[in-house]
Amino acid sequence: MKSTFPLLLLTFFLSNLSLASTGEPGRSTQQEALAYLRTIRLPDSSIYWPNTRGHLFLENLRVNVQDPLGMYQGSNTNFCGYAALSYLPLNYDPLRYVKFMLTLYEEGQATWNKIKFTPSPEVMLAAGTLRFKGVLDIRHADQMWFLVLADHFRSYLNFFHRKFHTGSEDTFWAACNLGKFNRMIRQLMGYKIKAVGSDLIRPGIKDLYAYLQNAIQTGTTFLYVNNTYLHVKNHDKSRFSFPTHYIVLTDIQQIGDIFQIIYWDYGGRTLRQVTPEFLKKIIFGVTYCQKDTHEE
């Protein structure tokens, strides 16, 4: 029994070491990704993705590479975590993203950072059929990307929604809690991250402004927020007190008594002035990447 402890310690050390060593993703540029896309000819249908149209798929990849900030999660879906996560590959490794998506389209499965994605038949049928979601309706590559990520990465929030059914994109099937979000960044993107917060309790950050300033200067910063306050949809005074949305914080400035924040979500960047109390109230988690400072 005693001998197992050092062994466990060694295993733990090695597993952390391997995680750190995989943290250097291959970097590429927008030009490389676009040049690669120009060489690609795709059939308009795939045996693996019967409802995904090749021309819409390719056009979607081109748009994502050209305008990484334009990725839209779709109205009323629970894809915000996957859309926020996409900020990293689209901005820092678009060629890898494009190659992964094309392999997925042509072979029905693909590997990213040693993680093999073998989508379920339900998801393969659903990609290309999501409707009434705004521009996501015609973005077949984004539908495939979100569905494949949600299908592969699971957490306790998805426990009662194991299989995809029509409309599951709006349900807990697609939900993404903070632990899962951080796991996806670590495993998929290989970034070393620092995270505070949880799914229910706000992080006890004393100087929020200084903390967020430091996070942004260190690397890409994600906030896990209560969207019922940020993106108000009704005038009810009583609102749920838990996080439901991910945003990418790109800037924060203190102007007198208020904070001016710039964040990315829903396919664009927004500037907004908020009180420190408001920001404290909506933030349930902060995750920032520690490796992309020298990548930017």
Place this chain on the structure above:
Amino acid sequence: MRNKHTHILLLLFIVMYACSCKTLNITRYYHHHQSVLDSIEQVYTHAYKQKPFSIEFTDRRFDRVSMELATDSLTYIYEFWVGEDRMQDTLRKYGFDNFAVNNLITNMRSVNCTWINNLDYYTDERKHTLTYVTLWPRAFNFPFVKKKYYILTYFQQPQYFDSEGQLLVGRKMRRVRKINAEVFRRINDKVCYTLSDRFR
């Protein structure tokens, strides 16, 4: 004793009445305010084409207004008191049509319109736009009741409906179209409505 029971029953009835959601005949409301509502839509559509924006009233008295002003690089979200100088300065700074926006704010207040925005939707891979107008009539303002909104959608071209008046995807695709996860019903060929617990 009997008198006491009557009082309790009466009190219960009053509480239940206050908590119940009074319905509004939206078709009648639309026809009654048609000139103002249609004018709001026309002014908004024209101004939106110049520079995209949305307007939201954040309080029940329609005194606080929040605007999302879209520019090429950023969307600015600011909240103002109605008529505040800061609002006029901000609109000028980003090149928005002050006259149109002020006209909209006045008319929106007069018909209890709490939100106006432009939405994209797709049919056969083709992009279309509609104007999304949310009404928050005072009839719905009861305590303990989840807020309800009537939403009007203005389409650019005539739409198709089933026999129950539900909005369809198209003439060939006789599937019910959802907008913001809601099913809409016909008021006329280009205007539909729904009842929702979200204003957007």
